[in-house]
Amino acid sequence: MKRLLVISDMHGQIDAFNALLEKVHYSMEEDLLFLLGDYVDRGTNPKAVIKKARALEKQGAIALKGNHESMMEKALIGKNLHAVSHWAVNGGAQTLASYGLTIGSVYRGIQDGTLTLPDELQSDLDWIQQLNIYAETEHYFFVHAGVDPEKPISETSEDTFLWIRELFFKGYHGDKTIIFGHTPTVNLHESHDSYDVYFGENNIIGIDGGCVFGGQLNCLTLPAKTTEHVG
Template sequence: MLSTRRLRPSKNKPKLPDGVRIYAMTDIHGCAHLLKQMLRVIDADLARSRPRYAIEVYMGDYVDRGPDSRSTLDILIDRSRRGNTIFLKGNHEVFLGNVLRDPSLLTDWLRVGGLYTLMSYGLAPSPTPGDEERQHLVQAFARAMPRQHLEFLRKLRLTFTCGDFFFVHAGVRPGVPLAEQQETDLLWIREEFLKSRQNFGKYIVHGHTPVRSPELLENRANIDTGAYATGNLTLMTMQGSSMLAV
């Protein structure tokens, strides 16, 4: 059952430009069935609220861990044809790309959920593939991936900014201007960012580190609720200075 929480920082509320409504999701991790559910929520809300300009922001980790990475990418690619979508890169997309370039990384990828991605493309690797099997698996994976999937992954962005909001997969490094952030931090950072209470210059909306329920602080919002493990994929809606999580 869906639950709704209205989220409000205690002070210095970030704002979007007038007429802009943003829908944000992150860390879908192959949970195509949950993604479909949230897209129905978005479409119903759009029909009801009729914003002047709506933007959908997806903040990475579309693949691995969950049961159907292939369908997840199909759904997102179809959604991209609407023209109001922003797709950011997550660390799991980087891992996938690295494996395609270097099959020796396959075993490490399998440990972080890559097995489920391979299975969604019709492959069945052994638990501990040897060098020859790794090479054959990666070649078969590359052949199994539709061209549109590879192109979608190639075009992923690192960040998106609108009004007072800054969208990113993992977070930012404290003390470094947003325009000077390094890709490694944007995709992987945890403790230094999560423990910081400083003003980053924008209000950071991110995922990467699962939390039990959407986490709102004065300087950031974490909306990764561990969809593949909990069955809870959070959708965050923003307009003006109001934020709502479903």
């Protein structure tokens, strides 16, 4: 049986991402890798993380969308000024900088109808648009933020899968184990002093180690439920 490896919330930290893959001895022939989103924003090189994620996907990895990719879509594809402002305060400036752009130039380009995106950025946006929101196996459900415990999957909105927090943490009691990122695990552990993978008693496993906030980048291995990290 292949190892299932799960990583989330790289946030432009390409060096940590590469180091973690090396540390767990990732092999596209031997392992199935799940990436749970938030490749962009806040970190030093979001463009490089997307490039790496796209390359891994071509080798067989399963890449999912995060809420930061969703914000990027709404700002740059929707060309919505409010969405640009929202993205900017959540790290969008660092993402644009990695492509040689600024928030100000994008904002003005949308205002006057002259916005033209570099080909590489447009290609990455096209890739982001086709990303799945969740993936599942017989025993596990992989998603960026979580699920609504009060609704069936078929009736759940994309925003819920990408943004939910408290209702999911406290209310989920399903049979499948939910593997998620989005919320740094320091906010899930009772002691609030650990960025390690969080194993909830109600069949949830949080893996966002808050790498871009000075924490660590985690990798969960299934079905063994072992962990590795860098940072």
